[in-house]
Amino acid sequence: MSSLADLRKDYSLAGLLEKDLARDPFRQFDQWFREAEGAKIPEPNAMILATADEAGRPSARTVLLKGLDGRGFVFFSNYESRKGRALAGNPRATLVFPWIALERQVIVEGAVTKVPREESAAYFHSRPRASQLSAWIAQQSSVVTGREPLDEAMKALEKKHAGAEVPLPPFWGGYRVTPESVEFWQGRRSRLHDRLRYRREAAGDWIVERLAP
Secondary structure (H helix, E strand, O other): OOOHHHOOOOOOOOOOOHHHOOOOHHHHHHHHHHHHHHOOOOOOOEEEEEEEOOOOOEEEEEEEOOEEEOOEEEEEEEOOOHHHHHHHHOOEEEEEEEEHHHOEEEEEEEEEEEOOHHHHHHHHOOOOHHHHHHHHHOOOOOOOOOOHHHHHHHHHHHHHOOOOOOOOOOOEEEEEEEEEEEEEEEOOHHHOOEEEEEEEOOOOOEEEEEOOO
């Protein structure tokens, strides 16, 4: 294994100036997201979700962005999972979109709320049927004895709901991260990166701040 200290890359693909930004972070994110799609980045909607529980213990995992509008960033999960329990006690989160191939990342910080049940139901029933069934099986983050019980439970559910709509589990649904700040990070040479952050003021307006690299 090579020395980690020797793993070094100088970023040079692009820069990011204040004059180049859209007027709000949602439009800027949409622009960068489209460019990530155009660059054929695998699963550009993959994001790291970081939470902390009531005791301040942090945890992080990769989830998928499934909705975005002027209200915020939406993902779906089991409410009884580790992240669900953390968000119940401390409803704040950070999202990180690591578009490394473009030498970019986006960091979103904000408060988290559950989306209305009708929104969760609409998304749930748009999923592949097998994914709908698996949402009922997975007691997410709990310890299981092996793979076999999961496979057996899947077969039982397929039989139970054969020819019928799979209902939305009461313990499953969406979360919306309403951003208070959104940072757009563009790698630059010599580690003098461009970091431009939109921050929402008390009146609801967005201001843009440049952060030191």
